[in-house]
Amino acid sequence: MSDGVVVRAEKCSKWYGHVLGISDVSWKFGGGIVGLLGPNGAGKSTLIKMMAGLLRPSRGTLEVFGALPYASLETRRRIGYAPEHEATWDELSALELVTTLARLSGVPDPRKAAEAAIATVGMTKDQHRRVKGFSKGMRQRTKLASAIVHDPDFVLLDEPMTGVDPMARLDLIEQIRRLAAAGKTIVVSSHVLYEIEALTTEILVVYRGQVLAEGNVYEIRKLIDKHPHRIRVDCDRPRELGAALASSEHVARVVFERGAMVVETRDPDRCYDEIAACVLDRGVAVRSMTSPDNNLGAVFDYLTGGSR
Amino acid sequence: MSTGAIHDLGYKRYLGTRRPQSTRWGVIVRNTVAQAWKTWWRFKMALGLAVVAAVVTGGFIYVSRAVAPGMGDRVVRFGIHGNLLDGIIALSVPWLCKAAFLVGLTAGAGTIAGDRQVGAFTFYFSRPVRPIDYVLGKFGGLFLLQLLIIAAPLTAVAAFRVGMSDSSDILKTLPLVGKAAITGVLGAALYAAVPLGLSALVQRRRNAIALFAVFYLVVSNIVYGIGIGSPPVMAFNMQAAVTSVGTHLFDVTIDPFIQRTAPFVWSLVAIVLLTAGGITLAWIQVRDQAGHGVGGS
């Protein structure tokens, strides 16, 4: 592992005949949890499979831990991959399944490693039951156990929480956080944006086969000029507050709703200061102040061209 | 003075009546037939085979009548005891059965298993469709298709035969058309019900088709072989049953070295049993599995 970078893609492209997977992707990632987002068909699965070493780039390079994952068995041993669709051997029990996969990965004591992995995902109670009878949530957890049984340093999770009930979901999020805290690098791909939000602020947005945005979601938000920040203040005198703000240069728009004022500003920093000053100087009674579009959902929407 | 108007394109509730529950199966019948008719290389190919068989038989009748009138006498020729022309019609039945087998294989054996596999059961049974509606609908559709394969060509050829006979004989030969129709209907029912029933037994479409193929080609041949020793058993070979109904109704006997014939009454019994069995089997299986996909995993 060189200079702390786990994944490094350099002008990487992948084509399946005429069909575009990803095009000219350059990206590097050092550690922690990163959320991989993008519309269907944008290239997320392609990118994940390439990081897992299942696909070779058509052009450019993609290195994991400084080596080519598809070419290096050593590197693949340090990678764990939980794909979106599973075709498992239904007749086996969870423990048997994970043990078999552990054995295939060359883990020294497969059964013990399997038991440990299963304990990590909280499936110890059901580990002897056949996978056939499992609910979606249990399958997902078994899949996660299979992906971490060989104690990889880099874990790729494709839609790990689809169909999982709320209790198990909280649990899985906790598991993933713990894995990251233990030093593993984790890539989570999901369509359910609040899952990603609960896990991390680092994101990679893939759109039409290319990297559209990367990094901290709040920093990215600041860079989206076209959509000024919205701040909503519920108070007793919204019009007075709105009028006071409207004269400032950075304010693009002020909208009034019943009992509230929504200001769109190009300079949130200055705006917040001005609001605070207004509240104190004029004695406006504030019930709540929120920023409705300072979240991942809004950022994704703005980036991929929706309008709110 | 001119006027303008904007119309409300909003949603309107359906306030009309709904068709009674008993008509739902008819919808499925129509759908089954329409689906089979879509691709040209399944049902239409079998239909082509049936048409060829009918045309060949008709051609033979035409040639025989044109070349040698007076064939209407009871003679023994080509192993056929009885009226040669009637016998020829009876001999066309096995060919029509082969076409029916093809239809049973492509449109029949795969239906129920295929539906279950892609989740169509959820589609059907989350709507006001009962298992009996579903089964009768599928059977009805297949029955209509098989009518086109067996009954229609047979009846057409019989009508042709009647048309080719001398005007003095027409009244005598007219019942032939009815007999052909009966044979066709029985055959159609049998070849619709059996693959349907087998389709309901198996989970996957491919396996269902294989099951029917094995049943028809292997098991039935074993039954035929056993039937050489004890004729009643032979009636449970589908093709033999239908053919024997045909030969009996057309009043001909065919020498065993051309084709063995199962006893007539046993053939009727077999056809009824197998048909009823197929439908019942399908109904039981579907009834047990109707609610499967509903409510999620």
Place this chain on the structure above:
Amino acid sequence: MSALIELRDVHKRFGAVHALRGATGAISGRITGLLGPNGAGKSTLIKALLGLVEFEGEGTVLGMSPKTDGPAVRDRVGYMPENEAYLPGMSAVEMCVYAGELSGLPRQEAMQRAHAALYYAGLEEKRYQPIDGYSTGQKQRVKLAAALVHDPEVLFLDEPTNGLDPRSREEMLELIVDMPEKRGCSIVLSTHLLPDVDRVCDQVVIMHQGRIRFSGDIAKLRQSVGGTYRIEVKDGVDRLVTSLGAAGIAAKAVSPIALAAPLGDAPDASIVFRAAKDARVQVRGFELEKESMEAAFLRVIGDEA
């Protein structure tokens, strides 16, 4: 106004498995969320309400009994399944017309409504092509349209946003929110995604171990966390905590950019802003803390009978 769906002491056993153990409750909202962990009995309940399984106890849907009038119930109730449920080789239009006819609509009516439903679901362009070639999002839309064709009064949606990317998910939720007005039907939304429920539902039913643990307004579900406010800042959380402490408020930091302060139910926000000014901290958010959906859910599940 009588409830759309009523249940009284409903039991259902599958051999040794006791799936429903005396479920009792009523559903009468516009959009009702149906929640519960796996194995809670949700899918059995839906099957029972649609008349697809026998059960003990009393249940009515739109005043009809699913036990005796299953097909009549399904005439007026729609169901959008979670799993794949399509007929190969058919186009979206054909499938929806078929669905309409199977629900008893005359052919002409079914054709009109099929197109209307497909327009509503947003499938104008591809509707004549075979479903086999559709994307996940399009397949979900077809399922929705097929469930709407026969003009149901109640519509069960089973994980309708499954597999949809964020944009399509958003569009589906918008459709759902509009449905009671635009299509005149009430909705029962069965899902694991609590934020979706938060977003669109006005009522919630929570099931656990075969019983209904909670049934009522979503607002009633979440207990107020007693006048605690969440205050977000640009930075300097600790400075603000100190400053608030000096003003007599025992605040607590909960993240690098947020803190929780017990301010009572109708507080004077200017106290906070003044304390922030004194501490040279920029306030960026000020909101009454509501119990999160997750916490409420876990609380309801956790109280064992």
